[in-house]
Amino acid sequence: SQTIHQWPATLVQPVGSPLSLECTVEGTSNPNLYWYRQAAGRGLQLLFYSVGIGQISSEVPQNLSASRPQDRQFILSSKKLLLSDSGFYLCAWSGTSGVPRYFGPGTRLTVL
Amino acid sequence: GENVEQHPSTLSVQEGDSAVIKCTYSDSASNYFPWYKQELGKRPQLIIDIRSNVGEKKDQRIAVTLNKTAKHFSLHITETQPEDSAVYFCAASRADSWGKLQFGAGTQVVVTP
Secondary structure, eight states, rough: OOEEEEEEEEEEEEETOEOOOOEEEEOSSSSSSEEEEOOOOOOEEEEEEEEEETTEEEESSEEEEEEEEEEEEEEEESSSOGGGGGGEEEEEEEEOOOOOOOOOOOOOEOOO | OOEEEEEEEEEEEEETEEEEEEEEEOTTTEEEEEEEEEOSOOOOOEEEEEETTTTTETTEEEEEEEEOOOOEEEEEEEEEOOGOOOEEEEEEEEEEGGGEEEOEEEEEEEEEO
16 A cells, blocks of 8 residues: 655744755655645635646746655655744645645644 | 635535535646545545546546536545545646645544444
């Protein structure tokens, strides 16, 4: 069965510091991968999605970036965090249908 | 782009009663509508979905209905139980962009014994 790992689980970072969140998927190959952000008490906002290694599509202009160095690895990064970057970051994957059916456990980021 | 509105934002029901959550969407090209359940501090889980060629789908105590003409879809939970307490999100997407789900803001459902 498919498993999604995310780390770290929680992170507290000062404004202006860099960020690197990692997502890895097991039990599947060539998945579509997604990064979502959920602000407190809000719905999920799609940030990036990737259909293959090195292929990244950005949905929201911001100071975040994503990379997919390996088939089952998806990384979310920032050079300088903003207060507004605080939130719950969720990685998700889908098969060829493209629907993100399974989410990772999430990373709760607090920027102070 | 697609815009999904979800109502109500909070819903309190007595155990055993039914709960209904409604969503409207703006993009007439949207044709896939999933529902997710998110318990406090946990990841969202897909609980049911419906495609535009179907008007209703049922899975045990949950059902989803879709009205394409009116561009709205609803989640129905019957015989609610305390474990149904969670935040429920609706979403919509187009066939040519399955992964680009547009989510509603969520409904906090509280089932009281």
